[in-house]
Amino acid sequence: MFVKLAAIFFSMILVNNYVLVKFYGICPFLGVSKKLDSSLGMSGAVIFVMFMATAVTFPIQIFVLDPADLGYLQTIVFILVIAVLVQFIEIFLKKYMVSLYNALGVYLPLITTNCCVLAVTILVVDDYGADVQTLGFAVAYIESLVCAIGSGVGFMLAMCLFSGVRKRVEVCDAPGPFKGLPITLVAAAITSLSFMGFGGIVENLFNVTL
Amino acid sequence: MNIVLAVILCTVVGALGAVVLVAASKFMAVEEDPRIEQVTGCLAGANCGGCGYAGCADYAKAIVMNGVPCDKCAPGGPKAAAAIGKIMGAEVSAVAKKAVVQCQGNKDNCKPSYDYKGIQSCAAAAALYGGPKDCSFACAGFGDCVKACKFDAIHVVNGVAVVDQDKCTGCGACAAVCPKHVIMIQTAGPDKPVVMCSNCDRGPVAMKECATACIACGMCQRNCPSDAIHVTDNLARIDYDKCTGCGTCVAKCPKKIITYPLKKNG
Numbered sequence: 001m002f003v004k005l006a007a008i009f010f011s012m013i014l015v016n017n018y019v020l021v022k023f024y025g026i027c028p029f030l031g032v033s034k035k036l037d038s039s040l041g042m043s044g045a046v047i048f049v050m051f052m053a054t055a056v057t058f059p060i061q062i063f064v065l066d067p068a069d070l071g072y073l074q075t076i077v078f079i080l081v082i083a084v085l086v087q088f089i090e091i092f093l094k095k096y097m098v099s100l101y102n103a104l105g106v107y108l109p110l111i112t113t114n115c116c117v118l119a120v121t122i123l124v125v126d127d128y129g130a131d132v133q134t135l136g137f138a139v140a141y142i143e144s145l146v147c148a149i150g151s152g153v154g155f156m157l158a159m160c161l162f163s164g165v166r167k168r169v170e171v172c173d174a175p176g177p178f179k180g181l182p183i184t185l186v187a188a189a190i191t192s193l194s195f196m197g198f199g200g201i202v203e204n205l206f207n208v209t210l
Numbered sequence: 211m212n213i214v215l216a217v218i219l220c221t222v223v224g225a226l227g228a229v230v231l232v233a234a235s236k237f238m239a240v241e242e243d244p245r246i247e248q249v250t251g252c253l254a255g256a257n258c259g260g261c262g263y264a265g266c267a268d269y270a271k272a273i274v275m276n277g278v279p280c281d282k283c284a285p286g287g288p289k290a291a292a293a294i295g296k297i298m299g300a301e302v303s304a305v306a307k308k309a310v311v312q313c314q315g316n317k318d319n320c321k322p323s324y325d326y327k328g329i330q331s332c333a334a335a336a337a338l339y340g341g342p343k344d345c346s347f348a349c350a351g352f353g354d355c356v357k358a359c360k361f362d363a364i365h366v367v368n369g370v371a372v373v374d375q376d377k378c379t380g381c382g383a384c385a386a387v388c389p390k391h392v393i394m395i396q397t398a399g400p401d402k403p404v405v406m407c408s409n410c411d412r413g414p415v416a417m418k419e420c421a422t423a424c425i426a427c428g429m430c431q432r433n434c435p436s437d438a439i440h441v442t443d444n445l446a447r448i449d450y451d452k453c454t455g456c457g458t459c460v461a462k463c464p465k466k467i468i469t470y471p472l473k474k475n476g
Contacts, residue, residue, distance in 0.1 A: 070216055077223055084227030088234050095238040173330050 001139075005146045007206040012150030014198040018116050019158035021195050025116030029158060030184065032107075033166055039159035045107035047152030050120050052089060053082045054148035057121040058141060062132055078121050079113055086112045120151045162191055245274045245297055252293040254285035258360050260381025273298065285361075285379035306399070307380025309364065309373045310471050312408045313392040315348035316368040320420040336389035345419040347408045349392050355384035375472055398450040400472035403460050407467045410443045422467050430459035430468060 018024045025046070032042040057078050065071055090108050093101035111117055124144040131140035165187050174183040203209060249270035256266070261282035263269035272278040273294060280294040287306045326335050326342040332350040340346030351369040363377035364384050371384075371393070385393040392408045407424040409416045416423035426444040438452035439459050446459075446468065459468045 064219070068215060068219065069212070070219060073216055073219060076220060080220070080223050080227055084231060087231055091231075091234045091238050094240050171329055171331055171334070 003206050004208055005143065007202050007208045008143060008147050009150040009153075010205070011202040012147055013154040013157055014195070015200070015202050016151075017154040017158055017195055017198075018119065018151050019155055020192040022119070023192075024119040025114060025155060026188075028111065028114065028116075029162065030181075030188065032110075033159050033163045036160065036163045039163045040156070041103065042107045042110070043152070043156030043159045045104040046111055046114075046116070046155050047149060048104065049082075049086055049089075049108070049111055049117055050148045050152040050155075051145065052085055053078075053117055053121050054124055054144055056085055057081055058124060058128075058144050061125045061129065062137065062140075066129075074122060074125070075118070078118060082117060082121065083112050116151075116155065120148050124148060158191075162188065165191055243274050246270050248297050249273050249280075249294050252286065252290050252297065253283050254290060254379075256285045256360065256379075258285060258379070258381045258383065260284045260379070260383060284381040287379070307382075308375055308378050308396050308400075308472050309380060309382070309384055309393050310396045310404050310406075311349060311364075311371045311373055311393050312404065312406055313347075313349040313370055313390075314406050314422040314467065315343055315345055315420045316370040318368070319422045320345050320348050320369075333387075333389045341390060343420075345409055345411075345416070345423060347390065347392070347410060348420065349388075350390055354387045354389070355393060358383040358387040373471075396472060398453070400470065401455040402450055402453050402470075403448065403455065403457065403468050404471050405439075405446045405448060405468050406471065407445065407465075410445050412444050416444070422465060424467055425465060427464060429462045429464060433458050433462045 012018075016022060019026065019029050028042055028046070033039045060077065060081060061071075061074065065073060065077065086108060090101070093104070093108075124147050128140045128144045128147065131143060166184065169183055169187045172183075178186070246267075247270075250267050253266040253270060259265070261269045261284070263272055266283075269278075269282065273280050280298060281288075281291040283290045283294075284307050320343045322342050323339065323344045324342060326338070328334055328338065330352050332341075332352045332354040335342050335350045335352055341348060341350045343350070349370045351366050351371065353366045353371070355364050355371050356366060360381070360383065361377050361379055363374045363379070364371055365374065366372075373384075373393075380395055380397075382395050385391075385395055390408070394404070396402075396404060405424060407420075407422065409420065409423040411419065411423075413425035413427060417425050424445050426441050426446070428441050430439045430446050431441050435456060435458060436452050436454050438449045438454070439446055440449070441447075446463075448459075460470070
């Protein structure tokens with residue numbers, strides 16, 4: 001059980017990295033990665049929101065949408081729920097946890113309807129929704145939560161790595177037409193390419209099939 | 211039947227969310243000083259960070275909550291400072307801040323000391339023998355300030371940075387990145403002269419390095435009627451608290467490097 005959870009966690013960080021392998025959340029990846037502290041703040045907010053969103057949407061899918069045979073409403077319902085949730089969290093933090101609000105405050109509204117948050121909630125249902133029948137709801141729920149946190153940490157890893165890459169790219173003497181965003185995209189592609197090398201590493205490391 | 215169920219479900223989820231949010235904003239509302247919003251409205255809204263805070267809203271909060279001086283918004287200028295002063299109940303008189311590059315060592319005046327081929331940035335060039343020009347105090351001319359400026363107000367012309375005074379908001383971003391520290395933020399207004407040189411070498415050395423260097427002759431210091439200009443470390447410096455803007459130093463300077471860079475038409 002723990003081995004499988006650890007395998008899920010690390011596979012989300014390295015093998016199935018949401019940004020560099022699945023190409024979700026490219027907007028904050030390019031927009032906020034200019035400085036290390038802002039990319040850390042953004043990643044913190046993303047981890048937090050991914051966890052909370054999955055914690056809420058997974059039961060909705062299993063107990064509301066699936067029994068009513070309304071699985072196709074997934075996207076619209078999840079967007080609604082996540083948007084409400086993030087807004088609510090923001091109000092809640094502002095009132096009761098001011099220090100956390102100050103740390104995440106600017107970035108929370110930015111990721112209200114970010115694609116990588118929505119992608120995590122939907123793909124988690126695809127991957128672990130079937131486990132509800134075989135292993136029971138509790139196990140599937142824990143698996144999906146671990147998966148969500150792993151995705152967030154993977155996002156953080158990608159952001160931090162890339163903010164370092166970007167610092168180097170910014171001072172280099174790129175050819176005129178490549179200056180600015182083009183050379184940044186090329187650098188992002190190479191960073192992403194390096195993550196392809198992690199394919200299969202987690203299965204062999206933990207000796208499990210995912 | 212199915213479509214009715216789908217519509218009902220979406221409506222219910224939406225309505226529930228709305229109720230939750232309304233309740234939350236009602237019961238968890240945080241009391242905020244209404245002046246914060248008013249002050250934010252007076253600021254320029256560029257979020258340039260020139261005041262030293264994370265953004266305009268953050269600075270407004272600091273003004274209201276901590277009593278921070280209200281003349282730090284450079285893009286807003288004296289107008290914003292006065293408007294905020296009105297809200298905060300304090301009179302403020304402020305002049306527009308402008309950036310001035312205290313160097314005229316362009317390609318004609320100051321020759322290169324070596325052929326620099328490295329990373330095209332002032333910070334990198336300045337690390338190599340104090341910069342690529344004969345004068346080790348001169349503007350390196352690779353435009354780190356141009357990249358830092360959010361208002362397109364500073365450009366490298368003939369190897370030396372020049373500020374476009376119409377566009378400059380005095381936010382200080384250029385002065386902060388300049389590795390040679392030749393950019394000053396002039397807060398004394400356009401009627402006061404500026405020494406357009408940063409060279410601290412002794413006179414004969416400075417004269418060889420650049421055609422427009424301060425040679426520390428002391429003419430300005432001897433002739434100033436209000437004791438406002440002094441040569442320290444071989445460079446004339448103006449005390450703007452004493453300077454009356456009479457123009458004696460401007461007339462007496464043999465190298466003609468004391469000028470009114472902020473005045474229109476010279």
